Amino acid sequence: xxxxxxxxxxLSLLEVRGVAKRYGGLAALDGCSLTLETGRITGLIGPNGAxxxxxxxxxTGLVRPDExxxxxxxxxxxxxxxxxxxxxxxxxxxxxxxxxGSLTVFENLLLAPRRQSGEGVVASLFGRRKWWAEESANxxxxxxxxxxxxxxxxxxxxxxxxxxGQKKLLDLARALLLEPRLILLDEPGAGVSPPLKLEMIRLVxxxxxxxxxxxLVEHDMHLxxxxxxxxxxxxxxxxxxxxxxxxxxxDRRVVEAYLGVAA
Amino acid sequence: xxxxxxxxxxxxxxxxxxxxxxxxxxxxxxxxxAADVPLGMVLPFSGATGSYGPAMKQAADLVVAKVNGxxxxxxxxxxxxxxxxxxxSATASVAASKKLLEVNKVELVGGFWGSPEALAAKPVxxxxxxxxxxxxxxxxxxxxxxxxxxxxLQAKSSQWGPAGAKVMEKxxxxxxxxxxxQNPFIxxxxxxxxxxxxxxxxxVMDVVxxxxxxxxxxAEVEKAFGPEPDAVFVLPLLTDMVSIAKExxxxxxxxxxxxxxxxxxxxxxxxxxxxxxVAEGIYHLQPSPPIDSPSYARFVKExxxxxxxxxxxxxxxxxxxxxxxxxxxHAKTQEAAVWTKSVREVCNPPGEKVDDVVKxxxxxxxxxxxxxNGAGCTCDFDEKGDSINRSFYVQLIKGGKNTPVGVVS
Amino acid sequence: MIAYLITITILVCVAALVGLALxxxxxxxxxxxxxxxxxxAIGAYAAALLAPxxxxxxxxxxxxALSAAFSAGLALLAIRLEENYLAIVTIGFGEVVRLxxxxxxWLTNGALGIADIPRPFAALGDAVGxxxxxxxxxxxxxxLAFVTLEGMARSPFGRALRAIRDDATxxxxxxxxxxxxxxxxxxxGGAVMGIAGALHAYYLTYIDPGxxxxxxxxxxxxxxxxxxRGSNVGxxxxxxxxxALLEGTRFxxxxxxxxxGVQLSALRLGLIGVGIVLLLxxxxxxxxxxxxxxxxxVLPDRTTRS
Numbered sequence: 001x002x003x004x005x006x007x008x009x010x011l012s013l014l015e016v017r018g019v020a021k022r023y024g025g026l027a028a029l030d031g032c033s034l035t036l037e038t039g040r041i042t043g044l045i046g047p048n049g050a051x052x053x054x055x056x057x058x059x060t061g062l063v064r065p066d067e068x069x070x071x072x073x074x075x076x077x078x079x080x081x082x083x084x085x086x087x088x089x090x091x092x093x094x095x096x097x098x099x100x101g102s103l104t105v106f107e108n109l110l111l112a113p114r115r116q117s118g119e120g121v122v123a124s125l126f127g128r129r130k131w132w133a134e135e136s137a138n139x140x141x142x143x144x145x146x147x148x149x150x151x152x153x154x155x156x157x158x159x160x161x162x163x164x165g166q167k168k169l170l171d172l173a174r175a176l177l178l179e180p181r182l183i184l185l186d187e188p189g190a191g192v193s194p195p196l197k198l199e200m201i202r203l204v205x206x207x208x209x210x211x212x213x214x215x216l217v218e219h220d221m222h223l224x225x226x227x228x229x230x231x232x233x234x235x236x237x238x239x240x241x242x243x244x245x246x247x248x249x250x251d252r253r254v255v256e257a258y259l260g261v262a263a
Numbered sequence: 264x265x266x267x268x269x270x271x272x273x274x275x276x277x278x279x280x281x282x283x284x285x286x287x288x289x290x291x292x293x294x295x296x297a298a299d300v301p302l303g304m305v306l307p308f309s310g311a312t313g314s315y316g317p318a319m320k321q322a323a324d325l326v327v328a329k330v331n332g333x334x335x336x337x338x339x340x341x342x343x344x345x346x347x348x349x350x351x352s353a354t355a356s357v358a359a360s361k362k363l364l365e366v367n368k369v370e371l372v373g374g375f376w377g378s379p380e381a382l383a384a385k386p387v388x389x390x391x392x393x394x395x396x397x398x399x400x401x402x403x404x405x406x407x408x409x410x411x412x413x414x415x416l417q418a419k420s421s422q423w424g425p426a427g428a429k430v431m432e433k434x435x436x437x438x439x440x441x442x443x444x445q446n447p448f449i450x451x452x453x454x455x456x457x458x459x460x461x462x463x464x465x466x467v468m469d470v471v472x473x474x475x476x477x478x479x480x481x482a483e484v485e486k487a488f489g490p491e492p493d494a495v496f497v498l499p500l501l502t503d504m505v506s507i508a509k510e511x512x513x514x515x516x517x518x519x520x521x522x523x524x525x526x527x528x529x530x531x532x533x534x535x536x537x538x539x540x541v542a543e544g545i546y547h548l549q550p551s552p553p554i555d556s557p558s559y560a561r562f563v564k565e566x567x568x569x570x571x572x573x574x575x576x577x578x579x580x581x582x583x584x585x586x587x588x589x590x591x592x593h594a595k596t597q598e599a600a601v602w603t604k605s606v607r608e609v610c611n612p613p614g615e616k617v618d619d620v621v622k623x624x625x626x627x628x629x630x631x632x633x634x635x636n637g638a639g640c641t642c643d644f645d646e647k648g649d650s651i652n653r654s655f656y657v658q659l660i661k662g663g664k665n666t667p668v669g670v671v672s
Numbered sequence: 673m674i675a676y677l678i679t680i681t682i683l684v685c686v687a688a689l690v691g692l693a694l695x696x697x698x699x700x701x702x703x704x705x706x707x708x709x710x711x712x713a714i715g716a717y718a719a720a721l722l723a724p725x726x727x728x729x730x731x732x733x734x735x736x737a738l739s740a741a742f743s744a745g746l747a748l749l750a751i752r753l754e755e756n757y758l759a760i761v762t763i764g765f766g767e768v769v770r771l772x773x774x775x776x777x778w779l780t781n782g783a784l785g786i787a788d789i790p791r792p793f794a795a796l797g798d799a800v801g802x803x804x805x806x807x808x809x810x811x812x813x814x815x816l817a818f819v820t821l822e823g824m825a826r827s828p829f830g831r832a833l834r835a836i837r838d839d840a841t842x843x844x845x846x847x848x849x850x851x852x853x854x855x856x857x858x859x860x861g862g863a864v865m866g867i868a869g870a871l872h873a874y875y876l877t878y879i880d881p882g883x884x885x886x887x888x889x890x891x892x893x894x895x896x897x898x899x900x901r902g903s904n905v906g907x908x909x910x911x912x913x914x915x916a917l918l919e920g921t922r923f924x925x926x927x928x929x930x931x932x933g934v935q936l937s938a939l940r941l942g943l944i945g946v947g948i949v950l951l952l953x954x955x956x957x958x959x960x961x962x963x964x965x966x967x968x969x970v971l972p973d974r975t976t977r978s
Binding site: 060062081082083084085086087091092094098100101102103104106107110111112114116117118119120121123124125128131134135136139140143155156174178 | 820823824827828829830831832834835837838839841842843844845846847848849850853856860902962964965966967968970971
């Protein structure tokens with residue numbers, strides 16, 4: 001159940017211990033234990049069906065594991081509701097782009113900041129002065145972020161009309177407005193043009209330098225190699241091997257897992 | 264969307280919406296000639312009771328044609344009849360009545376098959392000081408202050424019940440159950456029926472209520488027929504009676520069935536819908552029109568129906584128009600508040616009996632006191648506007664035909 | 673003629689209130705409420721039963737509160753389930769309400785209905801004559817509801833609801849408590865539906881179960897779709913248009929004497945259907961778009977783009 005643990009170490013930001021999740025007869029996660037450390041960009045790789053996305057969902061409260069625990073800075077968040085994670089400083093992006101289509105780009109970002117008093121029913125009517133002030137402040141932050149990712153000129157357009165790559169940037173910008181400690185990126189490179197990928201690499205490095213930790217689920221090995229200090233390789237619902245990118249790609253077990261050599 | 268599409272849609276909606284406004288200014292097409300006397304009716308052509316409207320309209324139109332053909336009323340003025348669809352809806356009935364009163368300026372708002380429609384329209388019509396005539400049974404309509412403006416051309420709910428009990432007595436049924444629809448017309452019959460049954464020494468074992476528009480009535484039929492009563496008093500409207508009759512037939516129940524004309528006859532539609540085998544043996548009662556009078560036979564003929572057809576609601580519509588024109592002629596005015604006082608004058612005894620409206624008009628002009636008897640009833644009213652002298656006509660469906668059994672009162 | 677138009681306008685006001693409420697629940701928040709008529713009926717019956725005892729205003733407040741409570745309760749039960757289940761649960765609710773008011777005569781007088789419901793400002797109304805006073809009352813209610821609901825739509829609350837409508841998972845990942853927001857939206861909508869029911873009862877002064885059939889729900893959806901989901905301005909125009917279609921076709925039979933009156937009645941209802949379909953074909957996005965926050969609203973340096 002419990003794997004090798006590094007909890008208690010001040011470096012551990014997000015840790016899963018012995019997490020299992022079954023869908024019918026299929027075990028998507030089968031006793032998985034790994035850690036994302038503070039300040040790092042940690043990669044999560046593995047062949048299809050390894051359980052990466054399920055793990056990401058467990059880490060952010062979208063899926064409740066059948067067994068095991070999720071710890072955020074040592075605090076047990078296994079049963080926390082998904083919306084609690086933003087408040088706890090964890091943000092995530094999505095593999096298949098899910099922009100909020102009927103909202104404009106600008107509104108997408110205005111949505112993100114936490115603790116908006118205007119979201120209360122009574123406050124929306126009677127606390128206008130207060131939440132309008134919050135809107136103005138958030139608007140400035142939104143503008144800054146949009147400029148940073150190069151989407152400001154599209155601010156008033158409906159986000160449903162953006163290109164795939166632009167939507168990914170929007171997803172990231174939105175996550176950033178949560179001012180998170182940890183961002184979990186779910187295949188940010190998928191379906192994105194090479195110049196945009198370079199842009200993303202630059203952005204992630206900048207943010208990491210500013211103190212944001214990352215977890216990166218990716219298939220694009222180039223992206224992983226460029227960004228990740230540390231990589232976890234998953235296969236068949238559990239952790240196979242951990243180490244630096246260079247070490248891990250040379251490991252025979254990893255090669256076999258990817259090539260699907262029968263056990 | 265391009266601009267042209269927007270213009271199209273706007274034009275369509277604006278055009279339809281402008282229709283009511285247009286009538287305010289464009290008098291010619293819809294307005295009666297300055298001399299016409301406007302009458303209005305709210306009848307069901309759609310919705311759950313939509314099957315009862317057309318015959319009522321036909322009858323009303325016939326009277327108007329007769330009267331206008333014989334020179335009209337009030338010194339040669341023609342009667343103009345405006346008819347609106349109640350849609351079997353109380354809200355639609357209010358809008359319809361308002362339109363008739365405010366736009367067509369009618370002196371009479373008649374028709375009203377359904378009690379909810381009549382009850383909703385009542386305050387509107389009374390506020391306008393016009394006469395309301397109705398063909399529905401709910402007691403509430405003639406309760407309270409009617410300002411002498413309401414006339415009911417139908418037996419009250421509280422009269423139907425005892426009539427049903429008397430039928431039970433006639434066919435020798437002592438232990439009975441009731442199977443009834445949740446409907447204001449029907450619900451008010453149940454208690455008087457039970458009371459009358461007790462009086463004649465019978466016993467009501469169970470009252471099974473059902474909701475309209477159910478997919479199946481099997482459970483209710485089984486509950487009502489299960490205890491094997493001598494007879495079951497079935498109180499439906501047409502559509503549910505068709506389903507229920509089939510259920511009874513399928514279930515092979517042997518208890519006698521006594522029902523109402525609204526369901527088990529509906530001017531022949533019931534027999535048409537279920538066929539002679541299923542309908543065999545069903546008794547039904549309805550407030551009787553003066554079946555034996557020659558004028559009634561004439562009415563049936565003019566309606567284009569086979570001899571012996573018992574019209575229930577069409578006759579009421581016919582009578583409403585007849586009474587109105589006669590009262591107007593008697594009072595020498597079209598103003599509702601005035602001629603309403605003449606209604607009982609021309610309808611109630613004493614007086615020379617007459618049932619032909621043209622003849623009656625002439626008699627009034629000659630100054631004679633008449634006692635008008637209509638195609639739906641004898642048209643005698645009490646101070647509340649209810650019909651008195653309501654007898655009920657009982658028939659039995661045998662061999663695919665309605666055969667008369669008798670009259671109860 | 674004017675009195676007739678007043679009647680129609682009052683009926684539009686009732687429909688507009690229901691539509692505004694549904695526009696919040698479904699237009700903005702994406703919650704499928706197929707039991708709209710049930711909440712309106714609760715409001716109508718509460719007002720009808722209580723107004724003679726405690727006065728029209730307290731009774732109307734109870735209508736709103738009771739409908740809101742039922743809405744919240746239903747939402748608590750069903751909103752955790754997948755989207756489609758709320759639709760099913762609300763259909764059931766609408767039917768249950770109708771059957772209860774039909775079959776419980778000790779409470780609601782059953783099929784016979786409740787008559788002589790007192791009207792607000794009755795004495796003033798009689799003095800002025802006609803329904804003019806009631807018209808002012810009805811329009812004032814609609815204006816109040818509009819200002820309130822539009823204010824909510826333009827606030828962060830409204831934006832959060834629209835986000836939930838588009839994608840609840842993403843919105844929850846952004847830290848919004850989706851469940852709580854949905855229950856609140858449903859309850860506020862329910863309250864306005866209750867008020868609509870009370871207004872209906874006060875106008876007709878007679879209510880019966882037959883007035884609360886699923887067609888009420890259908891009309892509400894028609895008005896929201898015609899007006900454009902989320903747009904309250906569009907909704908008011910949409911509700912007015914539907915009513916104009918309904919009542920305007922009533923006049924056709926006065927102009928067209930060629931077709932029989934009976935056939936014309938059937939034709940009229942068909943025409944209304946055709947009208948709705950035309951509206952959807954010619955303008956599927958509805959009459960107006962939902963309100964959005966533009967950069968120019970909040971950022972002083974941006975000029976408004978056309």
